[in-house]
Amino acid sequence: MTDSRIRTLFVTLLSCLCLLAGSRFCAAEPLDFQRDVAPLLKQHCLVCHNKRIRQGELSLHSQQATLHGGESGPVVDPGDPEASYLLDLITPSDGVAEMPREAPPLSEKEQAVFRRWIKAGAPWPEKLELEPPLLWSLKPLTQPAVPTDVKSTAEFSIRNSIDAFIASRLQQAGVPPAPPADRRTLIRRLYLDLVGLLPSPEEVEAFVADTDSGAWERLVDKLLASPHFGERWGRYWLDMARYADSSGYLGDSMRPHVWVYREWVIDAINEDMPFDQFSIEQLAGDLFEKPTVDQKVATGFHRNTLKNTEAGVDLELYRTKEIVDRVNTTGMVWLGLTFGCAECHDHKHDPISQNEFYQLYSFFNNADESTVKVKRDWEEQEYQEALAGWQPDYDRCQAELKAFEKADLTEKQRAEIDKILKGYKRSSDLKKLEPFYQTKKEGWDKLSAKLGKLLSTQPKAPSTRAPVFSERTKDRRETFVHVRGVYNRPGDKVSPGTPSVLPDLQLYRYSTDR
Known part of the structure; x- marks a missing residue:
C-alpha cells in the first residue's frame, strides 16, 4: 500500500471516529452562556451576589454589574482568566475555596466552564439579568400529574388519585403495601387524626357493626362537623x-x-x-x-x-x-x-x-x-343564670334593710344608696350607707355583714375586650x-x-x- 493511500485511509478513519465520538472529541463545543454559565451563577453565586443582596458590594446578576466588580475591584477580566479574581476565589487550595462560602468547592469541570467563559471574553446576552433560584415557598403551585402506570392489586386497591401517588412511590421504593387495617383500628385512627380524641366503646361497636358502603364517609363527615375538629x-x-x-x-x-x-x-x-x-x-x-x-x-x-x-x-x-x-x-x-x-x-x-x-x-x-x-351569647347566658341564682337572696336582704332605714329619706338619698350598692368593691364601702340607716339598731352589724358577703359574690356582667391591632391614622x-x-x-x-x-x-x- 502506497503512502498516499495510507494517508487517505487514515484521514477517512479519523473522520469516521469524529462523527462517532461527536464534535466534543474533535473540538471543544462552543460555550453557551445560558446553558453552561448561568446555571452555575444561579446555583453557587447569586444567593449572596444578586440585584438586591450585594455582599462585598458585588452583584453577578448582569454583565455590567459583573464587570464592575465589588469592594475588591473587578472580578472578571474578559479574555484573561489568569488576571480574573473570580477564578482565584473559586479555585480551592488544600481542598478549600474562598467561594462559595460555607459550601463545597466547585468541581474541576465547573471551574473549567468559568475559565473557558472568561477566556472567550465573558460573553453575556444583551439585557439579560439573572435571578437567584426561587425558594419552594415562592414558586407557583403546580398540579402534579396523577401516575397512570399503576394498577390495583389484590394487596392495594387504587380508589382515588391519592392512592395512585402512594402506589407509585411504593413501587419505586420496592416496598409492599401494608395490609388493610381492621375497622376498630380505622375508627381509632380517624378520631385521633380529626378530633384528637378516642372514640367511645359504643361508637367503636356501632362502626364495626355498620357494614354499609357509605359508613366510612358518614363517619368522616360527622367528625368534620364536630366542634372538636377546629379545636384539634x-x-x-x-x-x-x-x-x-x-x-x-x-x-x-x-x-x-x-x-x-x-x-x-x-x-x-x-x-x-x-x-x-x-x-x-x-x-x-x-x-x-x-x-x-x-x-x-x-x-x-x-x-x-x-x-x-x-x-x-x-x-x-x-x-x-x-x-x-x-x-x-x-x-x-x-x-x-x-x-x-x-x-x-x-x-x-x-x-x-x-x-x-x-x-x-x-x-x-x-x-x-x-x-x-x-359579646358572646354563652357569656351572657352564664351571667343571666348566675344572676338568677343570686338575685333572690339579694332581694330578701334589701327587704330586711327597709327596717333600718331612717325616716323621711328623699329620692336623692335613695338614689345615693343605689349608687353605693351598685359601685360596691370592698367591705369599707358599706360605711357610706351609715348616714341613711339606723346603724345602732340591734341586728345591723349582722345584716351589714350579710349584705357585704352578697355584694362580694354578685355576678359581673360580661365586659370582654379582645386585643386587636389597627392602622395608625394620626401621628404616623x-x-x-x-x-x-x-x-x-x-x-x-x-x-x-x-x-x-x-x-x-x-x-x-x-x-x-x-
Whole structure:
C-alpha cells in the first residue's frame, strides 16, 4: 500500500471516529452562556451576589454589574482568566475555596466552564439579568400529574388519585403495601387524626357493626362537623401565631381576654373559611370598609407577641422587639421564609435584603394595639343564670334593710344608696350607707355583714375586650433601617413595601395595603 493511500485511509478513519465520538472529541463545543454559565451563577453565586443582596458590594446578576466588580475591584477580566479574581476565589487550595462560602468547592469541570467563559471574553446576552433560584415557598403551585402506570392489586386497591401517588412511590421504593387495617383500628385512627380524641366503646361497636358502603364517609363527615375538629387543628395555627394566655418575660402577666382570638381561629376552621380570607382578616381585618367585630378580633394574630410589662423597662426598645417579632412571624407563617437575619444585614440565603426587612417593619410600625368589646351569647347566658341564682337572696336582704332605714329619706338619698350598692368593691364601702340607716339598731352589724358577703359574690356582667391591632391614622411614625439591628441607630429612611420577589401591592388609604 502506497503512502498516499495510507494517508487517505487514515484521514477517512479519523473522520469516521469524529462523527462517532461527536464534535466534543474533535473540538471543544462552543460555550453557551445560558446553558453552561448561568446555571452555575444561579446555583453557587447569586444567593449572596444578586440585584438586591450585594455582599462585598458585588452583584453577578448582569454583565455590567459583573464587570464592575465589588469592594475588591473587578472580578472578571474578559479574555484573561489568569488576571480574573473570580477564578482565584473559586479555585480551592488544600481542598478549600474562598467561594462559595460555607459550601463545597466547585468541581474541576465547573471551574473549567468559568475559565473557558472568561477566556472567550465573558460573553453575556444583551439585557439579560439573572435571578437567584426561587425558594419552594415562592414558586407557583403546580398540579402534579396523577401516575397512570399503576394498577390495583389484590394487596392495594387504587380508589382515588391519592392512592395512585402512594402506589407509585411504593413501587419505586420496592416496598409492599401494608395490609388493610381492621375497622376498630380505622375508627381509632380517624378520631385521633380529626378530633384528637378516642372514640367511645359504643361508637367503636356501632362502626364495626355498620357494614354499609357509605359508613366510612358518614363517619368522616360527622367528625368534620364536630366542634372538636377546629379545636384539634386550630392548635397548629395557634402555635404558629405564638398564642399564649400570658405576656412572657419575668412578669408574665395574664392576658384575660386573648381567648377571643383563639375562639376566632377555632370557629374559622370549623366553618371552613377560605384560606385567603383567613389570612387577610388576620393581617388586615381592620382595613375593610366596614369591619365587623370578628374581623377586628382576627387581627389579634399580631397581639400574641411577647410583651414586657415590668416597671422601668425601655418602652421603645421593647416596642421595636414586638414589631421585629411581627415581621419574622409574618415571613415564616405566610412566606415560608426566615426573615430574622435581615434585621441586622442582608439575608444570606433567602431573597430578603435588610432594606426590605424594614420596609415590612414599616407596616407594623404604623399600627397600634387596642381592644374591641365583644359579646358572646354563652357569656351572657352564664351571667343571666348566675344572676338568677343570686338575685333572690339579694332581694330578701334589701327587704330586711327597709327596717333600718331612717325616716323621711328623699329620692336623692335613695338614689345615693343605689349608687353605693351598685359601685360596691370592698367591705369599707358599706360605711357610706351609715348616714341613711339606723346603724345602732340591734341586728345591723349582722345584716351589714350579710349584705357585704352578697355584694362580694354578685355576678359581673360580661365586659370582654379582645386585643386587636389597627392602622395608625394620626401621628404616623417614620421608619429607618436599624444599623446592625440596633433600634436607636437609624440608617436610611424606608417606606412600607414588600420584598421584590413578591408581586407589588396596591396603595390603600394611608400607605401600601397591609
